[in-house]
Amino acid sequence: MSKQWTMVAAVVVGLALGAVALVKFGPRLEGVEVGKRAPNFTAVDIQRGDSISLHKASDGRVTLVNIWATYCIPCRDEMPAMEKLYQELGPKGLRIIAISVDEGNTADVQQFVKDYGLTFDVLQDKSGDIQKVFQTTGVPESFLLDRKGIIVKKVIGSHPWGSPSNQRIVADLLGGE
Numbered sequence: 001m002s003k004q005w006t007m008v009a010a011v012v013v014g015l016a017l018g019a020v021a022l023v024k025f026g027p028r029l030e031g032v033e034v035g036k037r038a039p040n041f042t043a044v045d046i047q048r049g050d051s052i053s054l055h056k057a058s059d060g061r062v063t064l065v066n067i068w069a070t071y072c073i074p075c076r077d078e079m080p081a082m083e084k085l086y087q088e089l090g091p092k093g094l095r096i097i098a099i100s101v102d103e104g105n106t107a108d109v110q111q112f113v114k115d116y117g118l119t120f121d122v123l124q125d126k127s128g129d130i131q132k133v134f135q136t137t138g139v140p141e142s143f144l145l146d147r148k149g150i151i152v153k154k155v156i157g158s159h160p161w162g163s164p165s166n167q168r169i170v171a172d173l174l175g176g177e
Contacts, residue, residue: 032135037149038065039133043099043123046109052123057097060147062173064161066098067130068140070112074158075140079116084162085170086120093174096120101128101139146173 032039040055054065066082068075079098086096098118100109103126113122130136134143137156144153152173160166 032133032143032151032154034151034154036151038143038145038151041099041125041130041133043125043130044106046100046106046113046122046124052097052121054097055149057121058095058145058149061093061095062147062170063095063097063145063149064170065134065143065145066096066140067101067134067136067142068098069101070108071102072139076116078140078158078161079118081160081162082120083116083118085167088162088167089170089174090120092171094170098122099130100124101131102126103128144170144173 030036038054038058040053042051042053044050045052057063058065064082064085066078068078070076082096082098086094090096098120100112100122102109102124106124109122109124112118131139134141140158142153142155142159142161143151144155146152153169
C-alpha cells in the first residue's frame with residue numbers, strides 16, 4: 001500500500017511542477033483588444049481563390065475587419081452599412097475585409113455577396129479558426145485597425161458603420177482625406 005501512495009504523490013508532484021512550468025515558461029496569451037496589434041490570419045479570397053494574409057492585406061491601410069456568416073441575421077443587417085462606408089471612404093484608402101465563417105460551399109458566400117452588392121474584399125474561413133484567433137464571442141464582430149494594424153475600435157454585434165460618426169472616425173484615421 002505504501003508504494004501506491006508514493007506513486008500517487010510522485011504523479012501529483014509531477015503534475016504540479018508541469019503546471020508551474022507552463023504558467024511560467026509557456027506562451028503568453030494576449031487579449032485581442034483596443035490598443036493592441038490585430039493578430040495575423042490567413043483566409044481564402046472567395047473571388048480569386050487565393051489565400052490572403054490579414055497583415056499583408058492591411059499593411060499601411062486603415063482596415064475594417066468583419067467576422068460574419070451568411071446565416072447570421074445581424075450580419076445581414078450590417079452589410080449595407082459597411083458597403084455604404086466603403087463607397088464613401090474606400091476611394092480614400094479604407095479597406096474592408098469581411099471574413100465569412102460559413103463552413104459550406106463558397107458559392108453560397110459568393111451568392112450572398114452578389115445579392116447584397118458588396119464591393120469590398122470578402123474572404124472565407126471554413127474552419128472557423130479566425131474566431132479563436134480573434135477571440136470572438138459570435139458573429140458579427142468587427143475590428144477597426146489603424147495604418148499600423150492597431151485595433152482602435154472593437155464592436156460586438158451589428159453596427160451602423162455607414163453613420164456620420166463612424167465615417168468621421170474612419171476619415172480621421174485616414175488623415176482627414
